Amino acid sequence: MATGTAVSLQNVRKTYQLGEPVHALDGVTLEIPRGTYTAIMGPSGSGKSTLMNLVGCLDTPTDGTVVVGGEDVTTLDDRERTTLRGTTVGFVFQTFNLMPRLSALENVALPQLFQGVGRSTRRDRARELLERVGLGDRTDHMPNELSGGQRQRVALARALVNDPTIVLADEPSGNLDTDTEADVLDLFDEFYDAGTTMLVVTHERHVAERAERIVHLLDGRIERVEELDDAGRDSDVAQGQRDGVDGTGAASGADR
Amino acid sequence: MRPLEFGRLAWRAIRSHRLRSALTTLGIVIGIAAVIAFVTLGASLQAGLVGDISPDDQRNLYGWAADPDTEGGPLAGAQPVFSQDDLDAVSERDGVDAAYGYMPISTQALVYEGELSPQSDGLVAAGPPYIRPDTLEEGRQFEMGEREAVINPAVAGQFEENVSVGDELTIALQGGQQTTVTVVGITDTSEGLSPFEGFEPSPRVYVPTDPYYTEEVESATAGLGGENASENGSSAGGGTGVGEDALFLAIVVQAESADDADVDRARESALGYLESDDSDASELLGDELAVTMQTSTELLQQLQDVLDLLQSFIVGIAAISLVVGSIGIANIMLVSVTERTREIGIMKAVGAQNRDVLGLFLTEAVVLGVIGAILGTALGLLVGYAGTWYIDIPLVYPYGYVALAIAVGVLVGVLSGLYPAWRAARTDPIDALRYE
Ligand SMILES: Nc1ncnc2c1ncn2[C@@H]1O[C@H](COP(=O)(O)OP(=O)(O)OP(=O)(O)O)[C@@H](O)[C@H]1O
Numbered sequence: 001m002a003t004g005t006a007v008s009l010q011n012v013r014k015t016y017q018l019g020e021p022v023h024a025l026d027g028v029t030l031e032i033p034r035g036t037y038t039a040i041m042g043p044s045g046s047g048k049s050t051l052m053n054l055v056g057c058l059d060t061p062t063d064g065t066v067v068v069g070g071e072d073v074t075t076l077d078d079r080e081r082t083t084l085r086g087t088t089v090g091f092v093f094q095t096f097n098l099m100p101r102l103s104a105l106e107n108v109a110l111p112q113l114f115q116g117v118g119r120s121t122r123r124d125r126a127r128e129l130l131e132r133v134g135l136g137d138r139t140d141h142m143p144n145e146l147s148g149g150q151r152q153r154v155a156l157a158r159a160l161v162n163d164p165t166i167v168l169a170d171e172p173s174g175n176l177d178t179d180t181e182a183d184v185l186d187l188f189d190e191f192y193d194a195g196t197t198m199l200v201v202t203h204e205r206h207v208a209e210r211a212e213r214i215v216h217l218l219d220g221r222i223e224r225v226e227e228l229d230d231a232g233r234d235s236d237v238a239q240g241q242r243d244g245v246d247g248t249g250a251a252s253g254a255d256r
Numbered sequence: 257m258r259p260l261e262f263g264r265l266a267w268r269a270i271r272s273h274r275l276r277s278a279l280t281t282l283g284i285v286i287g288i289a290a291v292i293a294f295v296t297l298g299a300s301l302q303a304g305l306v307g308d309i310s311p312d313d314q315r316n317l318y319g320w321a322a323d324p325d326t327e328g329g330p331l332a333g334a335q336p337v338f339s340q341d342d343l344d345a346v347s348e349r350d351g352v353d354a355a356y357g358y359m360p361i362s363t364q365a366l367v368y369e370g371e372l373s374p375q376s377d378g379l380v381a382a383g384p385p386y387i388r389p390d391t392l393e394e395g396r397q398f399e400m401g402e403r404e405a406v407i408n409p410a411v412a413g414q415f416e417e418n419v420s421v422g423d424e425l426t427i428a429l430q431g432g433q434q435t436t437v438t439v440v441g442i443t444d445t446s447e448g449l450s451p452f453e454g455f456e457p458s459p460r461v462y463v464p465t466d467p468y469y470t471e472e473v474e475s476a477t478a479g480l481g482g483e484n485a486s487e488n489g490s491s492a493g494g495g496t497g498v499g500e501d502a503l504f505l506a507i508v509v510q511a512e513s514a515d516d517a518d519v520d521r522a523r524e525s526a527l528g529y530l531e532s533d534d535s536d537a538s539e540l541l542g543d544e545l546a547v548t549m550q551t552s553t554e555l556l557q558q559l560q561d562v563l564d565l566l567q568s569f570i571v572g573i574a575a576i577s578l579v580v581g582s583i584g585i586a587n588i589m590l591v592s593v594t595e596r597t598r599e600i601g602i603m604k605a606v607g608a609q610n611r612d613v614l615g616l617f618l619t620e621a622v623v624l625g626v627i628g629a630i631l632g633t634a635l636g637l638l639v640g641y642a643g644t645w646y647i648d649i650p651l652v653y654p655y656g657y658v659a660l661a662i663a664v665g666v667l668v669g670v671l672s673g674l675y676p677a678w679r680a681a682r683t684d685p686i687d688a689l690r691y692e
């Protein structure tokens with residue numbers, strides 16, 4: 001597994017000025033090693049999405065530094081940040097955020113379009129990813145012709161299309177039923193096993209327990225970091241071990 | 257990102273709002289169609305007319321007397337003032353090769369081998385040089401003083417049996433008299449031989465002024481008060497009080513060559529005489545009338561000037577239409593940018609650069625503009641085609657303008673799309689993703 005730091009936050013503040021200042025993030029320092037699986041939990045309004053947006057290079061901090069994939073996001077200009085989020089990070093949004101007028105295939109191929117990849121290469125790659133997320137027979141469906149779980153999987157495939165080293169997911173299973181949720185989380189495990197750094201925001205304990213550690217946020221600060229004890233997850237043995245621990249192993253195991 | 261990709265996405269967006277897009281382009285369609293239709297007509301008209309001036313015609317000067325304020329083409333407001341004496345005198349002048357009268361004569365019908373074909377005009381009396389050798393398909397010019405005629409193909413072909421050189425043709429004049437002519441020549445075209453006749457093809461018979469015009473004047477004068485009293489409408493000479501002397505409606509002066517200098521010399525010479533006290537015409541000209549004397553090219557130039565003026569007018573209206581059209585596109589693009597804020601956010605979130613978003617919306621505007629331009633061009637050509645068909649002139653496609661129209665479409669698209677596209681590009685991805 002790769003070593004080094006995938007994401008590093010140093011004393012990060014994000015303040016919104018609305019009459020009186022709102023500190024969405026209030027001095028967060030966090031190191032996420034490469035190839036690790038981190039879950040972020042916390043009550044609503046605690047700053048989880050704000051943190052994800054910063055790591056996803058969609059936003060810039062009011063104060064502090066954010067380093068993603070070795071690049072200090074705060075010193076990059078808009079164009080360079082865009083490139084970074086097009087190539088290094090894959091963002092899975094809570095609300096899917098698919099393009100309504102593009103088919104599943106075209107949605108998945110979209111990020112590569114902006115990287116200048118040719119049409120046929122793009123389509124092959126998108127088809128391959130859709131097959132991987134179990135949607136090989138839905139490539140030409142429009143988003144409104146897909147179920148919630150299918151849309152989430154399209155969004156996931158899209159996040160992965162440029163081979164990102166970091167995958168961010170903001171409440172990926174927020175509105176999915178248990179089975180679909182397990183499917184999506186199993187896919188996360190696959191990418192994690194393949195060496196991708198995973199950062200997943202969730203409200204639910206059993207989702208968070210698939211990670212190596214859980215970062216608990218409260219009012220824009222890190223309340224505590226919980227290290228889960230299955231440290232040797234990179235081995236297949238550890239995989240099975242974890243499935244046993246988090247309680248969803250039966251559901252996901254049946255799917256494999 | 258490649259232009260083709262932009263185009264594909266833009267086309268998709270446009271197609272998802274068919275009616276809206278169609279209405280948006282309407283202003284452009286109308287503006288461009290107006291210009292193309294008019295330019296097609298103008299170019300065709302010009303080609304039809306200018307194409308008709310043969311090199312041999314370049315040395316002819318066409319003159320008539322009219323109130324100088326009269327607007328219009330050749331013979332507009334013309335009064336018959338030229339006597340045979342004047343014509344003879346003019347042909348003797350320096351620099352003048354020949355001069356002869358021109359007079360349209362009203363008819364009732366043409367009769368060939370017992371077959372009668374009603375014909376109210378189309379009999380033209382002139383001098384033999386009026387039939388230029390290069391316009392003769394077969395036969396020869398008529399001769400002055402002879403009962404001979406040259407006909408055009410429209411006359412030759414309008415009877416059951418074709419009229420050919422050597423045949424006899426009977427002409428029933430307006431007054432009821434009949435006269436028989438021998439056909440000595442047939443022209444190669446049914447269009448007019450000079451700007452006096454106009455250029456539209458129609459059946460025409462050309463005869464010498466003597467005997468046909470002079471004779472008719474005599475008979476009209478003789479029959480004054482008799483059954484033919486009302487006949488002198490066209491042969492106005494009969495009632496002017498200059499006696500039996502025939503007065504011609506127009507004069508054709510032939511210069512020594514088509515050289516500009518020779519043409520000008522002949523013009524000055526002829527005008528000098530006609531306006532001097534020596535001429536019969538000067539008596540009739542008085543203060544109100546003046547003689548205009550111009551070549552076919554110059555006469556057509558006037559027509560061209562009118563066309564040009566009309567063209568600027570149409571182009572002005574089209575420009576307004578294009579401005580309105582651009583505002584329409586800009587407006588729809590702004591609406592579209594707002595509607596698609598979330599999509600813009602998604603695209604930027606997955607790696608679309610500002611210039612990608614800019615290009616995408618700009619392409620959309622340009623595609624709208626170009627669609628408008630293409631539809632407008634097609635419509636304009638159609639109208640132009642219908643117009644040329646209706647007035648029966650050869651169709652000339654203004655290829656240059658078609659290219660220009662497409663360029664204008666692109667330009668309109670860019671201009672109207674620039675601000676909306678810039679707004680789209682500037683959209684902050686986080687705000688856009690939060691946009692409901
Ligand atoms: N654009 C904004 N303008 C003003 N305040 C904002 C903005 N975005 C977030 N906030 C504030 O920052 C705080 C953190 O918001 P954030 O979206 O990160 O919460 P969250 O942890 O993701 O909550 P949830 O679990 O409900 O998604 C909230 O108090 C919110 O009101």
Ligand SMILES: [Mg+2]
Pocket residue numbers: 048049050170
């Ligand atoms: Mg959130």
